[in-house]
């Protein structure tokens with residue numbers, strides 16, 4: 001394959017890329033709009049079908065549609081490209097603020113997170129195939145419910161299952177404004193502490209009560225003291241509730257905690273520490289239970305495989321005059337599942353911009369072709 005031809009092909013397709021992105025952005029595809037998610041999945045699937053991919057739509061009626069596509073190459077290596085077709089924004093957002101371009105930036109719901117990245121991946125593949133490349137097997141899997149952490153579908157399992165044995169996995173998630181890609185990301189969970197005490201009148205019977213709020217207050221301090229910034233292990237008491245009226249000893253209090261970690265070992269350490277805190281007792285007569293150790297997202301652990309893949313991307317960036325940096329992110333993504341499957345993975349390969357999950361979200365238009373070239377050269381170089 002001739003790399004220069006491919007780069008020229010991508011440059012020549014810039015207008016077409018912007019038009020395709022506009023089409024995707026101008027379809028509301030939040031969790032409240034399964035039809036919109038399905039429509040975006042179909043547009044993506046049709047483009048892949050034009051490149052002779054075998055396309056499969058995994059439909060969850062009333063929830064969302066995932067799109068999975070495969071194309072065989074002449075060799076044995078397996079490339080996987082992942083991402084999502086849903087956005088965080090509800091019905092009507094497109095009508096309020098449709099796709100617009102100003103000062104070299106594109107705006108609109110999901111333009112950065114991550115319809116820009118989806119566009120980058122599709123055109124990188126198209127340019128590779130048009131330049132005569134076909135020596136690796138390619139799998140594309142885009143989920144329809146990433147923004148809600150796949151609560152009602154088996155997307156997480158599918159990511160893990162499909163990633164098994166892959167040579168390299170690229171997640172086309174949101175990139176930052178700079179030239180970073182992510183070799184690691186935190187996992188997170190939201191356990192809830194529920195303290196049960198004994199209700200009593202705060203005047204007549206105070207000593208007969210057991211104050212659940214006071215017990216919880218001690219426990220929140222203990223939880224906060226587990227914080228270990230040096231190893232990226234963090235705890236945030238995010239929501240508390242408890243009590244009914246001021247003149248009664250409260251018999252119930254609860255806190256939801258956001259826990260983040262870089263490794264599964266740290267996750268397990270955090271769970272053990274939280275259980276210890278739950279078992280402690282400060283206010284006699286209270287008991288504490290913890291609900292929900294379900295992971296919202298599993299950590300994308302920094303592995304030698306991820307570093308190997310980063311090195312390939314860094315070298316291809318140099319050819320394009322870009323200094324690609326490796327970073328570890330505090331947010332989570334589906335790359336955690338592919339790393340767990342043992343596949344070298346890189347995240348945030350998508351379009352560059354800022355302010356995702358907000359109305360200010362934008363991408364740098366120039367990053368569409370830039371990132372498509374970076375991805376195409378990297379896939380070729382593996």
Ligand SMILES: [Zn+2]
Nearest residue numbers: 113114173174
């Ligand atoms: Zn995203």
